[in-house]
Amino acid sequence: MKLHLKIWRQRDAQSNGALVDYDLDGIDQHMSFLEMMDTLNGQLILNGDMPVEFDHDCREGICGSCGMMVNGQAHGPVAGLTVCQLHMREFKDGATIYVEPFRAAAFPLKRDLKIDRSAFDRIIQAGGFISASTGSAIEANNLPITHDMAESAFDSAACIGCGACVATCKNSSAALFTSAKVSHLVKLPQGKLEAEKRVIQMVGQMDVEGFGHCSNTEACEVKCPQGISVLNIAMMNWEFNKSSLLG
Amino acid sequence: MILNAKIPDGPLEDKWTTYKEKAKLVNPANRKKLNIIVVGTGLSGSSAAASLAELGYNIQSFCFQDSARRAHSVAAQGGVNAAKNYQNDGDSVYRMFYDTLKGGDFRSREANVYRLAECSLNLIDQAVAQGVPFAREYGGYLSNRSFGGVQVSRTFYARGQTGQQLLLGAYQALIRQVGIGKVKLHTRHEMLDLVLVDGKAKGIIVRNLDTGDIERFAADAVVIATGGFGKIYYLSTLAMGCNASAIWRAHKKGALMACPSWTQMHPTCLPQAGDYQSKLTLMSESLRNDGRIWVPKLKDEKRKANEIPEEERDYYLERRYPTFGNLAPRDISSRAAKERIDAGFGVGPLNNAVYLDFSKAIKEQGIDKIREKYKNLFSMYKKITDDDAYQAPMKISPAAHFSMGGLWVDYELMTTIPGLFAVGEANFADHGANRLGANSLLQASIDGYFILPYTLTNYLAGELKTEKITIKHRAFDIAEAEVNEQLQLLVNINGTKTADHFHKELGKLLYDKCGLSRTAKGLTEAIAGIELLSGKFYRELRVSGTEGEINAELEKAGRVADYLEMARLMCYDALTRNESCGAHFREEYQTPDGEALRNDKDFCFVSAWEWPGRGIEPILHPEPLVFEFIKLSVRSYS
Incomplete structure (x- = not known):
């Protein structure tokens, strides 16, 4: 699969953030959404860029660490799952995907998609x-x-x-x-x-x-x-x- | 070094009572003057921190996650064992003790295991009092189910989320003490070194993961509760952040490491689907209560599972182990699956799985009953694989899961460093060479709630009069300098490969040579392979950013650096144990029909390892296992 990602990048709570464009190729539809993000990060590191920071841990939907807005919806388009359980088969080849942090005044941003809960x-x-x-x-x-x-x-x-x-x-x-x-x-x-x-x-x-x-x-x-x-x-x-x- | 496990004298059933009666106490007024560091907020860390705070000690609690509620105890699904005998099916403390000892292939201490079974009774009471919503019968009493390796129903459960509910109970007890002011909680902090003063554990160095600042904390005792290190295999059932760094750095400061090669491969996990994969999700062993495991009798079977007639299916666990059938213990079930997969009968696109079939249970009990028991597991399976397990069998395969090994501790859960304690999966103590299902939540809880409050108090009673150490002590300067040096080293390599790359390579090597089955040849190759990989790591690693900021890649790199050293020790541990026991299966030592061949004459001991310095062969200190009350037997489930 090919994807066009628009990901919120923000250095810290004081800095201004913005959506940054990334094109990604060779994504397997059976990958989880976070494995897709891992793939992107692997490429960013080797290009000398900073990887996208996001919280995640158990990757089986129970620890509550992960969470991001995917196309404007918390944990993405499928009901009843966390973003670590979301799989790329839910998206079309060539899709544009917006990825943003959970936003709330009581959840100050730390970096990129990482927030303080x-x-x-x-x-x-x-x-x-x-x-x-x-x-x-x-x-x-x-x-x-x-x-x-x-x-x-x-x-x-x-x-x-x-x-x-x-x-x-x-x-x-x-x-x-x-x-x-x-x-x-x-x-x-x-x-x-x-x-x-x-x-x-x-x-x-x-x-x-x-x-x-x-x-x-x-x-x-x-x-x-x-x-x-x-x-x-x-x-x-x-x-x-x-x-x-x-x- | 002569290891002394400090087992109390007397009859088995009196040992713990005797210990408690004789242990030294600390006056409530004096407890306020004593500080304890607890690293890790999983079930063992939270329960320890909360229980010690309730006694009046001052606790500093640390976790790397953003909240104390996220530790991987949360992911334990099936349940927690206790010898309550509510089912009137012949259970008792003694039977639970014997099942656990036998399940561990007689490679654990009698006294420790008996205490585990004994304290299990109180744990259920404690958890219910905290509000853990265990499953209930219609009469309102607690419900039980059966788990692998036993013939009674002693497992208490909260649907498929028992670990989550027990952890929330412990987390809430912990956070209550935070509110009272007895616990200071430091989330997003990772322990990077242990500080010793005059040979005693007196503090830790941590990295604040939000700022990158290196911080110092001093205390009168340190408790490590950082869980297991199965993630060393990269693909495992563990959380991404699970690591060996705290125990490994304590090991390098002098704490012996016991039996690190005893890793449990869990038989019911989702098989690997591709190279991109970051973890193998566990499906609770409780599924084996109603699921039947099979592979096709035909090699290269092309038909779908439901199209294969009954007589062409090989229910290999029922065939090989008729008494226990699908509830054979984990090590045996995993090895039997590997045997069938290696023989060419594996199913799924990569032929790396076996079927777990619920059709018989659905026919007998109805789909609603199965749904009530396993709903969240079936829906988790659907989410990940897009397959409906109510319609066709699940595909499962073994994956790295639980570390029976860990820091060596004595009966008091103290390591070989005075003042350094290890609880829960971070220590090696109770499970021998194979852990029985639903005993891990139990051990983590018992260590924290019921054992440490007595044994740590016994230690602290002797510390009241010693000089108070502050973070200005020179030992902190030295430890902090070392930590800074290592972080800069990793950041400055500036190579061409990510930490994940090396972690995946290491994992493949370990699965292959130090996984479900091992050989002397393979392990020797692995030790050389790890040396090579380690060299590449320090030449070719690339970490973005600096050490003075939020930097998840740097956290990963530090953990992989420790894993590389730990993996080497695992291979030495497996290489020197010339027998097969529990999860440790050496191909050279098996019976003609492929069962493990234990050698009690030469290997009835715990292998405790000393760190000799980089590049030098580790030094083995055996702790003989003395069986006073039971007779060693061949562990048969057939």
């Missing part, structure tokens, strides 16, 4: 956990949890923290990310004790970090590689209002 860590830090220190746990089967509720908690817990929801949202809202953790924990009996404080603090942190508000366009769910449902956001709002009234 530490705001997500700080949201979890604000209360996205159960305070169960090592050694204090009770026997696991003393706490039965219905099959369906365990499965539902898992559905929420499956978030990989990649940031596609934020990059897709026109308000750069982190509601889907935050609500997934709020819902995961509040669905489980062991997570209910801290539920009120948790939701208030996590939502508060979301605002501090500069993420926008959710205006229910549901675009985040469409581009979430794990298929995290917007019903989590409804649950977070319910929990938030309940906690605000009762607390």
